Amino acid sequence: MREEGTDQGEHERESIVRDIQSLKGAMEEALLATLLQHLLTLDLTLQQLRVLMVLVSTKEGGTGSGLAASFGVSLASMSGVLDRLVTHGLATRSADPDDHRVRRVHATPLGASTVRSLVVAGPFQGDVLRNLPLEDLRALEQGFRAVSRQVSLMSESG
Amino acid sequence: MREEGTDQGEHERESIVRDIQSLKGAMEEALLATLLQHLLTLDLTLQQLRVLMVLVSTKEGGTGSGLAASFGVSLASMSGVLDRLVTHGLATRSADPDDHRVRRVHATPLGASTVRSLVVAGPFQGDVLRNLPLEDLRALEQGFRAVSRQVSLMSESG
DNA sequence: AAAAAGGTTAGCATCAAGCTAAGTACTTTC
DNA sequence: GAAAGTACTTAGCTTGATGCTAACCTTTTT
Numbered sequence: 227m228r229e230e231g232t233d234q235g236e237h238e239r240e241s242i243v244r245d246i247q248s249l250k251g252a253m254e255e256a257l258l259a260t261l262l263q264h265l266l267t268l269d270l271t272l273q274q275l276r277v278l279m280v281l282v283s284t285k286e287g288g289t290g291s292g293l294a295a296s297f298g299v300s301l302a303s304m305s306g307v308l309d310r311l312v313t314h315g316l317a318t319r320s321a322d323p324d325d326h327r328v329r330r331v332h333a334t335p336l337g338a339s340t341v342r343s344l345v346v347a348g349p350f351q352g353d354v355l356r357n358l359p360l361e362d363l364r365a366l367e368q369g370f371r372a373v374s375r376q377v378s379l380m381s382e383s384g
Numbered sequence: 385m386r387e388e389g390t391d392q393g394e395h396e397r398e399s400i401v402r403d404i405q406s407l408k409g410a411m412e413e414a415l416l417a418t419l420l421q422h423l424l425t426l427d428l429t430l431q432q433l434r435v436l437m438v439l440v441s442t443k444e445g446g447t448g449s450g451l452a453a454s455f456g457v458s459l460a461s462m463s464g465v466l467d468r469l470v471t472h473g474l475a476t477r478s479a480d481p482d483d484h485r486v487r488r489v490h491a492t493p494l495g496a497s498t499v500r501s502l503v504v505a506g507p508f509q510g511d512v513l514r515n516l517p518l519e520d521l522r523a524l525e526q527g528f529r530a531v532s533r534q535v536s537l538m539s540e541s542g
Numbered sequence: 543a544a545a546a547a548g549g550t551t552a553g554c555a556t557c558a559a560g561c562t563a564a565g566t567a568c569t570t571t572c
Numbered sequence: 573g574a575a576a577g578t579a580c581t582t583a584g585c586t587t588g589a590t591g592c593t594a595a596c597c598t599t600t601t602t
Contacts, residue, residue, distance in 0.1 A: 247510065327567070366523070370524070449548060457592090483601055549596100550595105570576080
């Protein structure tokens with residue numbers, strides 16, 4: 227019963243998908259510029275940034291040996307990288323209550339905001355949203371919800 | 385004449401803005417993970433990446449002295465960075481037809497896709513969109529159009 | 543013809559990141 | 573409780589990228 231109209235629906239779907247991707251392309255240009263702005267003022271090496279991103283992602287923080295293993299470097303090397311992050315005020319080392327050999331490493335608020343600023347750069351900011359016609363805002367919310375739902379669906383099954 | 389009902393509309397607006405930002409927050413977590421994935425396999429220094437991003441952004445390409453000036457380094461230093469980008473196959477140098485002293489530097493397709501992969505990582509990909517209910521897809525398009533319009537508006541006046 | 547501009551190369555200094563080896567402090571095992 | 577193992581730091585080293593100045597070549601401008 228859904229056979230009829232499918233063809234026409236698929237045409238509209240493809241047309242909309244193309245439209246959205248074209249709009250997305252324009253946004254990405256702005257996104258690239260914003261990302262570049264942030265990277266220009268970033269006084270870190272790429273390795274330091276990578277480690278910091280892991281620290282920000284994992285709320286429980288990391289350990290020297292764990293990070294060394296994930297990055298495929300020696301513990302001594304990772305110790306040096308962490309030194310520099312701590313010196314920059316982006317991470318802290320603290321004692322692990324369970325095992326006094328390990329030093330738990332966490333991103334500081336500064337470290338977290340440094341990393342988030344690289345990602346948060348999308349155009350869907352409060353000041354943009356607040357100036358949108360209400361009707362469009364409702365539509366955007368519906369679309370976001372649907373995408374969010376779909377992403378969870380696909381990451382479960384795929 | 386628009387005074388009445390504004391209060392109620394503003395409440396709904398704020399509520400929707402919060403909803404969208406919360407959904408965006410969830411997306412950003414995934415975005416961060418994707419960005420990290422790409423950075424992990426990136427065999428570049430941050431300075432090389434920054435220069436490459438400028439090359440990708442400016443379609444006409446760059447010149448050694450122009451790039452040196454924007455980055456605040458000597459021409460000799462920039463020449464070295466460009467050497468490494470060329471060696472990696474991410475940029476090319478070619479003669480400038482107007483002035484045979486300058487060498488025009490362009491990002492290669494590989495360089496462009498390397499940079500784009502860092503930014504394109506959003507969840508609004510074709511395979512996600514194609515699985516969305518048509519109604520939601522229409523709503524998303526409407527929302528995207530509105531945001532795109534609003535961003536242009538605000539960047540003109542602001 | 544002289545001066546100026548764009549670019550490359552050579553030579554040097556500095557710093558981050560990588561390693562191994564040695565040492566400290568704590569846990570686990572026997 | 574002694575021995576073995578684990579987590580981490582520090583010292584000493586090598587390599588590679590970035591930065592500089594100085595010298596040079598080529599091309600354009602004056």
